[in-house]
Amino acid sequence: MNFQQIVDIFKNNDNFTILTHKSPDGDTLGSGFALWHFLKNMGKKANVLNSEELPDRYSFMYEGYEPQEFEEKFVVAVDIADPNLIGSKLSQYQQPGAVDLCIDHHISNKQFAKKTYVDGDASAAAMLIYEIIKTSGEKMTDIMAKCLYTGIATDTGCFKYENTTPRAHIIAAELMAYDIDYANVNRMMFDVKSHGRIQAEQQVISNMKYYFDGRCTMIVLTKQLMAQCGADQSEFDGLASVPLCVEGVDIGITVKERHTDYYKISVRTTDKLNASEFCQKFGGGGHIRAAGCEIKGKLDEVVKMLLDEAAKLF
């Protein structure tokens, strides 16, 4: 399938449902709402669905959006690699054959839709939606450009991570020709933190322990500690990268209490160590620099097991 064929699908169909993934982020929502604006401007009916409430900071994407009543005829999933990511509230779309088209940038895409366009080299799904809109010859509007820019920026950590491609920069440059107030988007996406998140970070940093000449850090997040700081469970997500921000640290281990005597471990490493190999020792796995595993046992035993394994690295 090429972009022109996707454009033809959008032109030849109507009454679209656009699915975005659970734990919604800037890329799935930016892709979904850019596509929604695109379809609406072509005179089509479309709804954007998500199984969860959308975080406030994305509200600029869907000002004036109201779900419409219509007989759904075509279902398109954006940035969704696996039907499980559709979320349980939309479980009817997890059935085989429920999704007509999936547009995604995860190489791991499960090919669950009737038709799938995957480009594992794209930094963000929003880059693919950009190409589709450009191919269509339809007008790119400011809000479409802003949604797409947000998708690319958020999935690349504002062009910081390894997955940032030259094409991501070039598309960003082209989108900046529109009125997208990118500095403010970036501030909202990257700088502004909730009070709960700030509390959580404070807790994480002040509870961080250093080992092996400061090359290894460990954070233990007990349920009690998380409750003390009055933050949502979700405020603690994504904190696993914090230990690696300390100068000299090559491996950061986060131990999070799930249930009594049951811990979820997140490991992050610099290019000097392999997080995936480390976690495989405990039956887990993941990427070279970001991996995880689960360990059952008393906290002090779990910590000792992890430190014994870490000791072999130095």
Added chain:
Amino acid sequence: MNFQQIVDIFKNNDNFTILTHKSPDGDTLGSGFALWHFLKNMGKKANVLNSEELPDRYSFMYEGYEPQEFEEKFVVAVDIADPNLIGSKLSQYQQPGAVDLCIDHHISNKQFAKKTYVDGDASAAAMLIYEIIKTSGEKMTDIMAKCLYTGIATDTGCFKYENTTPRAHIIAAELMAYDIDYANVNRMMFDVKSHGRIQAEQQVISNMKYYFDGRCTMIVLTKQLMAQCGADQSEFDGLASVPLCVEGVDIGITVKERHTDYYKISVRTTDKLNASEFCQKFGGGGHIRAAGCEIKGKLDEVVKMLLDEAAKLF
């Protein structure tokens, strides 16, 4: 002056001194060392000077660099808007006529050199050095590309700030064709923090006070508090933007004790308020979103004056 004329200057001269500004950052050093590699590859002699010790994280720029002994014949300043920024250890270059050529991107450039190339629209001086190297037709090497990428990334906050232009993205895309390990550069430049800096941030956040329904935050950094946390004075620089990272905050005020009864105030605002107007009330000034002033008085009086002024904003 155009880029070709600058190329001709470099081709027709030798024995260069390249000046970079004090409190060296990624742009002045990236520009300076890219230029040094460029001149060296053309068979020229050149030294890069800075009035201070260079921070470790830039050491990749000058691996194998040793200052050479030669009779200096041409002095070029990069990213230096004002002779004061050359630094007191290099005061001989602050004299009128001491600098032959200045290449800069600050619109405020004082035109102190015999010849000046200023482009106030460029996001970084490194973008100008990029254009000069491309214009020359000389080979762009990996290390030159890495220096220039670092300059652009650091001056734009990794493409996050308002000063990021489409051209900055396009040059970044072109530099990524070289072996520059940009993800690691970005990690070193943006994510990794010294222990002192982390301590300082912890202090700042836990001492932050909220006013006017959380729309205004204030941090008071006394000498005692800064000493307690064992960090360098320099570790506290750049912390003024931290308060604005809190959700709902539109003005962040940092009060830093300089001497007894003498405080330096830094003000940061979102697009909803004007930091410069605020500071003008106290005889200071600056940019719309980042400004400063100095106030003499007892701490509690200074805080009261600031809060009384802030009250008028809400």
